[in-house]
Amino acid sequence: MAVPRAARTQRRTRIQEEKEERILEAALDVFSVHGFRGSTIDQIAEAARMSKPNLLYYFRTKEAIHRQLIDRVLSTWLEPLQAFDAEGSPESEIRSYIRRKLEMARDFPRESRLFANEVLQGAPHIEDELKGPLKELVDEKAEVIRAWSRAGKIAKCDPYHLIFSIWSTTQHYADFDVQVRAVLGQEQAGEGRFEDAARFLEQLYMDGLRIQST
Amino acid sequence: MAVPRAARTQRRTRIQEEKEERILEAALDVFSVHGFRGSTIDQIAEAARMSKPNLLYYFRTKEAIHRQLIDRVLSTWLEPLQAFDAEGSPESEIRSYIRRKLEMARDFPRESRLFANEVLQGAPHIEDELKGPLKELVDEKAEVIRAWSRAGKIAKCDPYHLIFSIWSTTQHYADFDVQVRAVLGQEQAGEGRFEDAARFLEQLYMDGLRIQST
DNA sequence: GTAAGCTTTTACCAATCGGTCAAATTATCG
DNA sequence: CGATAATTTGACCGATTGGTAAAAGCTTAC
Incomplete structure (x- = not known):
């Protein structure tokens, strides 16, 4: 046997x-x-x-597949935020974080949707990961942002909501792809939409956080 | 019978x-x-x-329930964008659009998740609505924003991606509520998070779009 | 009241669900 | 080669799925 x-x-x-x-x-x-x-x-x-x-x-079981998939994808998914470096300049760090997240939305939309589905449905299988590793990582990076704020390098703002807003705006292009395509229409919905999004978001966050472009 | x-x-x-x-x-x-x-x-x-x-x-059928639910909720869901007024000032219109969308995320999270689920899964039941009424509405409002841009009232930016970003950031608080709560932790996850979000987002968009506060 | 129509329930259906089992098949190794 | 272990398959299971039939129960208008 x-x-x-x-x-x-x-x-x-x-x-x-x-x-x-x-x-x-x-x-x-x-x-x-x-x-x-x-x-x-x-x-x-x-x-x-x-x-x-x-x-x-x-x-x-079905759950065993799902669990292994989640485990495998989670670390990849957090990489961009991991790379967020306290030593770098706010401008380059935030710019490249946005870029990286947008690239992931473009290149790994299935992974994004896997999490989106899971979280949307109450995260029954990954609650621990959210409250544990994810929270710790965000807490750490929020502190970095807060330090930048205090040092006057960026505008004063709530670092958590800043992170949330970057998550949501970038992942939107993976998770709500159908809607984005439908609204943009055939002409504008090509791959160029990621470049357009990058341009818009970088401008929004640079000016929104009052970061001087060098 | x-x-x-x-x-x-x-x-x-x-x-x-x-x-x-x-x-x-x-x-x-x-x-x-x-x-x-x-x-x-x-x-x-x-x-x-x-x-x-x-x-x-x-x-x-199950589909009949779902369809009627979608139909009923869709118009409510588009109301805030409908209210977006070309005659108003960019500041008040964008501010109140953000507020309205955040209020809906707070007061009608189920409706938000209903759409999120649907769109996330490829929008098999509402493709027509997205490509029809939704696209038309967004096209119309995008033109308003573009006019503001041209008139120098707000910074030059892609109006479609501006709308996408407002959608995603506000709906995030309904759709990914579990994640938001997990990351914020027990202390900060109270109802005050919507006020914090509103403050952050209004600041982000006012400065990001270079709108002078009056 | 009573008859007509509206509503609810009980019993049921075929299809699909997640998952098992034992037998058949294939790969590996001495 | 032969034997042993790893892999694959078809047949099958009980539970759940979306949905139906028909009769019983209830409202309502006359």
């Missing part, structure tokens, strides 16, 4: 690695569009081009 | 009015949390405190 999951903790075959990758890739496709409850194992199995029992050989 | 839906088009009894209201109210609760696919008729029926067949007597 096969002992797949016990074996996997010790060493993973090429096949295991390959199939798990395919499953997670397919699951990202499905979960990011329909959310956890709206997605079915059959959908994921079909997207991964394998039978349902075969998929369940690698992941015991 | 009963002919409920035909009769309803002619005149609605007190009971019909009452029950349909209860169903839509319950459906808003359920759909706004789980999205269309993630919600079940049973859930809605239970929330509406009636049996499933009884619910299906008033709405033939």
Whole structure:
């Protein structure tokens, strides 16, 4: 008899690695569009081009797939904020944070929607991550911003709401892509919209925070 | 034999009015949390405190409930943008638009999440509304903003991305409420967060658009 | 009151859901 | 090669899904 999951903790075959990758890739496709409850194992199995029992050989439950997906994507998702550096200048740090977040919205929209779906539906599976690692990271970076504020490098403002506003404006282009495209219309909805967004947002935050451009 | 839906088009009894209201109210609760696919008729029926067949007597299908809910909520949802007045001053119009949108995020979070869920999942049920009425309204208001820009009343900026950014920042407080609360922590997550947000956003947009406060 | 129509319920349906099982198949290693 | 372990499959399970049929219960207008 096969002992797949016990074996996997010790060493993973090429096949295991390959199939798990395919499953997670397919699951990202499905979960990011329909959310956890709206997605079915059959959908994921079909997207991964394998039978349902075969998929369940690698992941015991639907939740197991979802959890691993979340875990894997979360760290990538926080990277831009991690990179936010107290030593840098407010201008370059905020500019590049906006750019990075917009690039992620452009290049990894599924990851963005995966989280958006999860949070929107009450974050039943990632509450701990939000209250733990995420809060700590934001607290830390908020302190950096507050220091800039006090030093007169940027306008006085609530650092938390500043971070929220950058999150929401940038992720908007991934999460609400359909709406953005619909409103912009065929002509303006090309890839150039990310450049336009970057230009607008950088200007908004530079002037809004009264940061002198160098 | 009963002919409920035909009769309803002619005149609605007190009971019909009452029950349909209860169903839509319950459906808003359920759909706004789980999205269309993630919600079940049973859930809605239970929330509406009636049996499933009884619910299906008033709405033939799950989609019928969802559609009516969307239709009803959409106009309310667009009201703040409708109120955006070309004759007013940029300062008062943008200020009050932000306030109104934040008030809606605070007072009608379910409505916001209903749309967020729908759009996030590809807007399969409201594509027409987005490409039609919504786009037209935004086009119209974008022209107002562009005129202000040209007249030197506000900084030059892309009016579409300005509108997107106001949408995303304000709705963020409804759609990602769990995240906002988690990050702010127990102490700061009270109702005061909406006042803090309003203060931050008004400052950001006034300075970001170089609008002189009067 | 009573008859007509409106509302509600009980019982049910086929399809789909997440997941299991044992057997068949394939890969790996000596 | 042969044996052992890893992988894949088809058949199946009970629960839940969206939805129906028909009869019972209730309102309302005459």
